[in-house]
Amino acid sequence: MKLNRCIKTLLIATALTLPLTAMAAPTPIVIKFSHVVAQHTPKGQAADYFKKIAEERTKGRVKIEVYPNSQLYKDKEEMEALQLGAVQMLAPSLAKFAPLGVKEFEVFDLPFIFDNYQELHKVTQGPVGAKLLSKLESKGIHGLAYWDNGFKVMSANKPLKTPEDFKGQKLRIQSSKVLDAQMRSVGANPQVMAFSEVYQALQTGVVDGTENPPSNLFTQKMHEVQKYVTLSDHGYLGYAVIVNKKYWAGLPADIRTILEGAMKDATVYANDIAKKDNEQALAGVKKSGKSQFITLTPQERAAWKKAMDKAHKDNMGRIGADLVQEVYKATGYSPN
Ligand code: LMR
Numbered sequence: 001m002k003l004n005r006c007i008k009t010l011l012i013a014t015a016l017t018l019p020l021t022a023m024a025a026p027t028p029i030v031i032k033f034s035h036v037v038a039q040h041t042p043k044g045q046a047a048d049y050f051k052k053i054a055e056e057r058t059k060g061r062v063k064i065e066v067y068p069n070s071q072l073y074k075d076k077e078e079m080e081a082l083q084l085g086a087v088q089m090l091a092p093s094l095a096k097f098a099p100l101g102v103k104e105f106e107v108f109d110l111p112f113i114f115d116n117y118q119e120l121h122k123v124t125q126g127p128v129g130a131k132l133l134s135k136l137e138s139k140g141i142h143g144l145a146y147w148d149n150g151f152k153v154m155s156a157n158k159p160l161k162t163p164e165d166f167k168g169q170k171l172r173i174q175s176s177k178v179l180d181a182q183m184r185s186v187g188a189n190p191q192v193m194a195f196s197e198v199y200q201a202l203q204t205g206v207v208d209g210t211e212n213p214p215s216n217l218f219t220q221k222m223h224e225v226q227k228y229v230t231l232s233d234h235g236y237l238g239y240a241v242i243v244n245k246k247y248w249a250g251l252p253a254d255i256r257t258i259l260e261g262a263m264k265d266a267t268v269y270a271n272d273i274a275k276k277d278n279e280q281a282l283a284g285v286k287k288s289g290k291s292q293f294i295t296l297t298p299q300e301r302a303a304w305k306k307a308m309d310k311a312h313k314d315n316m317g318r319i320g321a322d323l324v325q326e327v328y329k330a331t332g333y334s335p336n
Contacts, residue, residue, distance in 0.1 A: 109176045110324070120238070152237055156209030170209075229292070232304060309335040
């Protein structure tokens with residue numbers, strides 16, 4: 001009895017001497033943001049920037065833990081982890097949404113559909129982009145924003161200049177049926193593989209080549225195990241930032257509003273740095289002297305486009321002809 005009173009007195013005394021802030025500080029809400037690329041990429045930097053401003057603006061009430069480079073999860077696992085609530089935020093490439101049951105996102109993978117960022121933004125920042133994000137809701141996912149990366153180069157150990165050069169090449173792709181069709185349209189043999197495994201697969205010859213924006217090629221050192229890089233800009237790769245819908249709805253309203261504001265600003269930041277990051281990466285690849293650049297003449301590029309148009313035709317039904325037409329209208333795509 002006596003001992004109990006003693007402990008009680010001691011506890012009260014300790015509480016009284018503690019600074020008020022230490023006593024009042026609630027446990028922060030922890031948001032785990034997992035992604036598969038290096039920190040020095042458009043997505044890696046934007047995730048770090050979001051963390052910085054979100055933590056500042058919520059004054060310690062929210063802690064964002066960013067896990068880059070597939071440290072926590074690989075491509076497929078991270079989607080499952082989000083749905084199970086093991087992570088709260090992701091920014092998967094738009095090519096990785098079909099396994100969730102939202103095949104429409106593969107419209108972004110159609111070869112040559114965007115000529116530049118302006119055309120892309122007509123979609124991602126317009127009604128079509130918003131409509132696509134809303135399709136995620138029925139899957140228990142809430143889409144917050146689109147973040148840019150960039151236009152893809154094609155790399156291999158042989159020069160890829162004409163459609164015929166692709167014949168029999170084993171090329172790594174993301175898990176997208178449109179990308180599968182794109183590679184098959186030029187006679188290549190596409191292989192779906194997690195991003196974290198690509199470097200080793202290229203190094204050991206499991207695959208002959210791949211496609212990615214320069215920022216991914218460079219930061220994963222893929223150029224060190226690829227003799228040639230064709231500057232084709234034949235397709236686009238970018239992201240949707242997503243959260244678990246239930247989790248997001250369950251956040252205190254004031255916190256959610258601050259985080260939405262931070263995401264808006266992080267999106268401006270992401271889309272500002274993407275082009276420059278990719279240019280710098282390309283300069284880095286060039287400086288390394290490890291792989292040789294191949295530029296296409298307008299005629300050669302037109303031949304790629306003509307052959308790869310088959311990926312459009314073959315996937316109209318899968319993506320939805322109306323959606324594809326809406327995007328064509330926004331970007332002005334026409335086969336040549
Ligand atoms: C890839 O798998 O090639 C990309 O989606 C990686 C990324 O997130 O940029």
